[in-house]
Every structure is written in structure tokens, then in C-alpha cells.
Amino acid sequence: MDTLFNDYILYYKARMKRWENSNTYPHSYESEKAIYELVASCSSMEDLQNKADQFRALTVQNAIALVKDQEIFRKQVYEDCKEFIRAKGPAAVLEKIEEMRSDMELVEMVNRVHQKNSIEITVDQLVSFFYSDFVAMENIEVYQQASIPEEWKKESEGYAQDAMESGKKLWQETQLPEARNWQPGWTLNYDLLQEERHRRLIPINDIELEKKIALHKKYKPA
Amino acid sequence: MPIEKTYTDAMLGTFRNMLQECKDKKMSGEAFDKMAAAMSRMEALALEMNDLGAFSAKMATEGLFTDFSTAYGAVLAEEGQKKYTSSGTYDDDKLLQQTLSGYENSLVQLNNHPDKERLQASIQNVIDLGRSGINYPTFLRLLIEKGLDKAMEGSIISREALEKDIHWAAELILPVYEKRNREILAKYDEMAAVAVFGVPDSIVFSMERFRIDSAFQPAINKYQAIIDRWGRLLELVHDWIDAHTSFAPYDERWVSLGGMEMTKRNIKYCKECYPGYFKVREDIFNRYFAMQWDDVFVHESFSNERKARRCMYTDAYIEFLKEVYPHCKPFSTAPPELIAKAEQYHNDKAVFIK
Numbered sequence: 001m002d003t004l005f006n007d008y009i010l011y012y013k014a015r016m017k018r019w020e021n022s023n024t025y026p027h028s029y030e031s032e033k034a035i036y037e038l039v040a041s042c043s044s045m046e047d048l049q050n051k052a053d054q055f056r057a058l059t060v061q062n063a064i065a066l067v068k069d070q071e072i073f074r075k076q077v078y079e080d081c082k083e084f085i086r087a088k089g090p091a092a093v094l095e096k097i098e099e100m101r102s103d104m105e106l107v108e109m110v111n112r113v114h115q116k117n118s119i120e121i122t123v124d125q126l127v128s129f130f131y132s133d134f135v136a137m138e139n140i141e142v143y144q145q146a147s148i149p150e151e152w153k154k155e156s157e158g159y160a161q162d163a164m165e166s167g168k169k170l171w172q173e174t175q176l177p178e179a180r181n182w183q184p185g186w187t188l189n190y191d192l193l194q195e196e197r198h199r200r201l202i203p204i205n206d207i208e209l210e211k212k213i214a215l216h217k218k219y220k221p222a
Numbered sequence: 223m224p225i226e227k228t229y230t231d232a233m234l235g236t237f238r239n240m241l242q243e244c245k246d247k248k249m250s251g252e253a254f255d256k257m258a259a260a261m262s263r264m265e266a267l268a269l270e271m272n273d274l275g276a277f278s279a280k281m282a283t284e285g286l287f288t289d290f291s292t293a294y295g296a297v298l299a300e301e302g303q304k305k306y307t308s309s310g311t312y313d314d315d316k317l318l319q320q321t322l323s324g325y326e327n328s329l330v331q332l333n334n335h336p337d338k339e340r341l342q343a344s345i346q347n348v349i350d351l352g353r354s355g356i357n358y359p360t361f362l363r364l365l366i367e368k369g370l371d372k373a374m375e376g377s378i379i380s381r382e383a384l385e386k387d388i389h390w391a392a393e394l395i396l397p398v399y400e401k402r403n404r405e406i407l408a409k410y411d412e413m414a415a416v417a418v419f420g421v422p423d424s425i426v427f428s429m430e431r432f433r434i435d436s437a438f439q440p441a442i443n444k445y446q447a448i449i450d451r452w453g454r455l456l457e458l459v460h461d462w463i464d465a466h467t468s469f470a471p472y473d474e475r476w477v478s479l480g481g482m483e484m485t486k487r488n489i490k491y492c493k494e495c496y497p498g499y500f501k502v503r504e505d506i507f508n509r510y511f512a513m514q515w516d517d518v519f520v521h522e523s524f525s526n527e528r529k530a531r532r533c534m535y536t537d538a539y540i541e542f543l544k545e546v547y548p549h550c551k552p553f554s555t556a557p558p559e560l561i562a563k564a565e566q567y568h569n570d571k572a573v574f575i576k
Contacts, residue, residue, distance in 0.1 A: 004314060007359035014363045017418055024426050070425050077429040081436040104299060108292045115288040122282075131443075135450070138506055146498030147552035152491060181279035203444035204510045 005045050012036040024073050027065035034058050063103045067093065067110060082196040085124040089117030123183045127192045129175060130216055131202050137215050139163055164219055171220040187222045223272055230268040233278070237261055237287075240294055253296035260290040314358040321361075322352040340380055344370065369421025384410055395530035397522065398445050402438035406431055444511075449527055451507045452518040456535065456543060458500040460573075463546045463564045465492035466556045498552040515547055534574040539567055 016036040019029035035058045042048040048055065071090035078087035092113045100106040143160035179186045190213050192198055202209060224230075241261050244254055264286050271277045281287060325348050332341050348370050352361050365371040384407045391400035409430050413422035461475060470476055470489050478484035507513055518524055519540070527533040535543070542563060549556055556564075567573050 011359040011363040142502045148495045148498040181276045200440040
């Protein structure tokens with residue numbers, strides 16, 4: 001056996017060894033093992049070229065196995081983190097992966113699914129408008145609720161009113177139209193704030209959250 | 223009016239170059255046509271639309287980047303197939319040279335990348351390995367064994383970079399970030415220890431990192447929210463006591479371009495309204511975090527922010543603000559002895575750390 005062909009065997013062995021005993025890459029390991037065994041069963045490059053069809057079929061299976069392992073892992077982590085919108089991407093890939101017949105078909109499918117999922121994630125994250133408005137909402141509360149002398153009340157309430165109006169203007173003229181570029185007709189779904197991936201990012205208790213939601217509905221009306 | 227050309231050039235430049243490269247090489251076929259169609263749609267949108275945000279969203283929602291990149295990948299794959307088919311046999315040396323020139327091109331493309339030095343160093347290692355006189359399969363094997371096979375994706379994990387992340391968090395005295403970054407490094411080391419070739423898998427590592435980031439983000443948000451709120455409380459007490467002083471009419475916090483009457487009005491507003499504003503903010507702080515005024519000074523964020531010099535009050539002035547606090551109540555005025563003290567701190571330039 002010539003050195004070059006032997007080096008190819010070592011290369012395919014290294015590919016296989018990489019995933020040996022891996023909990024994350026069981027399909028890839030099996031697939032790499034099949035390729036290695038095919039290559040190692042040959043005595044020369046010419047011998048391998050005679051098995052080119054078998055080799056090509058295994059390499060397509062190998063690409064599928066790798067994507068499958070990676071997407072299973074991604075899905076698991078996203079689900080563990082209760083990131084259910086992100087988990088939709090790997091779930092959709094896994095749903096379609098067995099239908100794939102070529103590497104290009106696989107690449108195209110994965111790209112399309114990830115592109116669709118990245119839009120879903122962008123839209124889901126639009127709910128972060130709410131928490132980013134906390135400082136402005138607290139200012140409104142301060143101006144509206146403070147115990148101050150009568151002579152300043154009108155002015156202070158005016159500040160609250162100005163803040164409400166500028167919030168409404170920003171929302172209706174800029175933020176909503178920008179959000180709707182991503183999803184036509186988008187409105188802030190306050191129920192999403194109760195979902196853990198969003199709720200855990202807002203460091204206040206449920207009673208305070210409800211108060212803020214009530215205020216936000218006036219501050220940023222649809 | 224179309225979007226400014228500078229912006230669309232920045233967004234579409236790379237795609238234009240890729241398409242031109244294919245044209246120059248006289249590539250054709252179904253995949254090439256798809257690439258050209260995606261490009262043409264991007265160019266049309268750039269001319270038709272007048273808002274950059276809407277344009278970016280349109281490109282993403284129509285999947286134009288994905289269409290283009292997928293088709294480009296197919297064009298390159300078809301081209302590769304043609305080369306091998308025409309030559310009939312594999313030429314290992316040629317394959318090695320083609321691979322290396324791909325890496326060399328990517329070195330140039332990274333010239334403007336913010337993480338250029340780290341990424342280029344990784345790729346240079348790959349090139350050096352390929353130019354060391356070894357054959358193609360040995361090159362490919364060593365890439366795996368040394369964990370360099372991810373270099374082209376720019377996803378090579380650098381332990382050094384993870385250590386730097388800990389270092390900056392420690393330098394900036396951001397303990398929650400530091401703890402998070404230490405956990406990330408520990409995960410890297412744990413994965414490296416059991417990886418066959420000592421290099422953690424980049425996909426698994428990036429997801430484990432995501433898991434750690436997700437776990438820490440609530441604490442990071444809470445920590446920062448607490449700092450922002452006590453910072454505002456200290457500021458209100460500081461402004462309120464200073465509004466009573468003889469230097470207030472000359473202080474930029476109250477000086478009005480409208481003249482002395484307006485300046486006096488600003489000072490009066492501060493003296494009379496800030497205690498009320500303070501109480502509402504104190505109440506919000508308590509409702510959010512079950513913390514009172516006294517709790518601020520024993521909270522870890524307080525000493526950290528002072529060590530990091532993001533809270534610039536001197537020790538003595540902090541003690542002074544504690545003295546002022548009980549008097550900062552709605553419809554109250556500051557006692558003369560505290561006003562005198564505030565003037566003294568001001569005159570001695572002892573309010574802020576130098």
C-alpha cells in the first residue's frame with residue numbers, strides 16, 4: 001500500500017476517532033465509521049475509486065448525520081433553557097432531514113429553516129421593547145405620584161403627559177412600523193412576558209410587572 | 223429618495239464581488255441564475271426603498287441573503303465537481319494548493335474584521351501547516367487533531383480569549399460577569415479534558431456557552447437595575463441639598479439661559495419637588511427589590527461601583543448623604559447646618575473622588 005493512500009486511511013480514522021464515545025455525535029460516529037471501514041477495506045486509491053458510488057452515498061449520509069447530531073443537541077439546549085422559539089429551528093431541520101437526498105439539498109433546507117427561524121427569533125425579541133421602557137415609565141410614575149406643593153403639580157403632570165405623548169409618538173411613528181417590517185400587523189403581545197425566556201429577564205415581582213403592563217398599554221398604545 | 227449609496231454598498235458589496243467573481247470565471251447554470259436573480263432583487267430593493275431598516279428587514283424576510291448564499295455554495299460545488307471530473311483523477315497536491323489558497327484569500331478578507339488578529343493567527347497556523355511539506359490527507363488529519371479545522375469558519379475557540387473575558391470583567395469590577403465568564407472557561411476546560419484531541423467541539427461549546435449566558439442574564443439584569451436605581455436616589459439627595467446652597471445660582475444644574483429669575487425658579491423646583499420625587503423612587507426601589515435606603519450601602523453593587531469609580535462620591539460625602547437623607551421628605555427644607563456642610567464639601571472639592 002502506498003504512503004499516500006495509507007495517509008488517507010489515517011485521515012478517515014482521525015475523523016472517526018473524533019466522535020468515538022461522544023454522546024453528542026452518535027450518528028456522526030456511525031457514519032464516519034462506515035466511511036473509514038470502506039476506505040480501510042481498499043488497498044489503493046484505484047480500488048477506492050472503484051467504490052466511488054458507495055463512497056459518495058456515505059458522504060451524503062455523513063453530512064446528514066452531522067447536521068442531525070448538531071441539531072438534536074441544539075434543540076435539547078434550547079429546550080432546557082426554555083427558549084422554545086429558538087428550538088423551533090432545530091426541530092424543523094430534524095423533521096425534514098430524513099427526506100434529504102443530496103448535500104446541496106441538505107444545505108438549502110438547513111439554510112431556509114435557519115433563515116425562517118432567525119425571523120421568528122427577531123419577532124419574538126421585539127417584546128424586549130417593554131423592559132427597555134422601564135426607565136421612562138418610572139419617570140412617568142414619579143411625575144404623576146409625587147407629593148409636591150400644589151403650585152408645581154400642573155408642571156409635574158405636564159412632564160408626565162409629555163413623556164406619555166413622546167412615548168406614543170415614538171411607538172406609533174417609528175417602533176411599530178419598524179417591527180412590522182419583520183411581521184406585518186405586529187402588536188406587543190403582553191402574554192409573552194409571562195413566558196420564562198422573557199419573564200426571567202425582567203427582575204421584578206409579578207405584582208409590579210402587572211402594574212407596569214397596565215402603564216405600558218397607555219404609554220405605548222397600539 | 224433611495225437609501226444612501228454608502229449604506230447599500232456596505233451591505234451589498236460582498237455579494238456583488240461574489241457574483242462578479244463567478245462572472246469573471248464564466249460560471250453559468252441554474253444555481254448561477256438563482257444567484258444573479260437574488261442579487262438583482264437586492265439591487266432593485268436598494269433603489270426602490272427609502273428606509274435602511276425596512277430594507278434590511280425586507281432582505282431578511284424575503285430570504286435574499288439565504289437564496290444568494292445557498293446558490294453561491296451550489297455554484298462553487300458544481301465548479302469543483304467539473305474540475306475533478308475533467309481531470310479524471312484526484313491530484314492531491316493540487317487539492318492541497320487549492321485549499322491553502324482558499325485560506326490565504328480568507329486572510330485578506332479578514333483585514334477589516336474587528337477580531338482580525340486572533341482569526342488571522344489561527345488561519346496562518348493552518349497555512350503554515352499546509353506549507354510544511356506534508357501531503358493533503360496528513361494536512362486534513364492534523365487539522366482535526368489540532369482542532370484547526372474550524373479556523374475557516376472563524377469559530378475556532380481560543381482559551382486565551384475566554385481568559386481575557388474574565389480579565390476584563392475583573393478589571394471593570396463586574397462580579398456577575400466575572401462569575402459567568404469563569405463558568406464559561408471552566409466549561410471549556412472540562413470539555414477540552416475529555417475531547418479526543420484536546421479541543422472542545424465548537425458547536426457543543428457554543429451551545430453550552432448559550433446555556434451559561436442564559437442562566438446568568440437574569441442576575442446581570444437585576445444587578446444593573448439595582449445600580450441604576452440607587453444611583454438615581456443618591457443623585458436626587460445630592461441635588462436636593464445643593465439646591466439650598468449659596469453656590470446653587472451659579473451651578474450648571476440650575477443655571478438657565480433665560481436669566482436669573484428662571485435660574486431661581488429651577489432651584490425652587492428642585493428644593494420643593496425632589497423630596498417627593500425621591501420618595502416615589504425610593505418606593506419603586508423597595509417594591510422592585512425589597513431594598514431600603516440603608517440597604518444600598520451594604521449591597522455588593524455599592525462597594526463594587528465605588529471601587530470601579532463608576533460611583534464617584536467620596537467616602538465622606540456618602541456619609542454626608544446619609545445624614546441628609548432623613549430630611550429629604552416632601553414639604554421639608556434642609557437644616558442650615560447641613561447646607562453649610564454641603565457648601566464646605568463643594569468649596570473643598572470633596573464631593574467627588576479626584
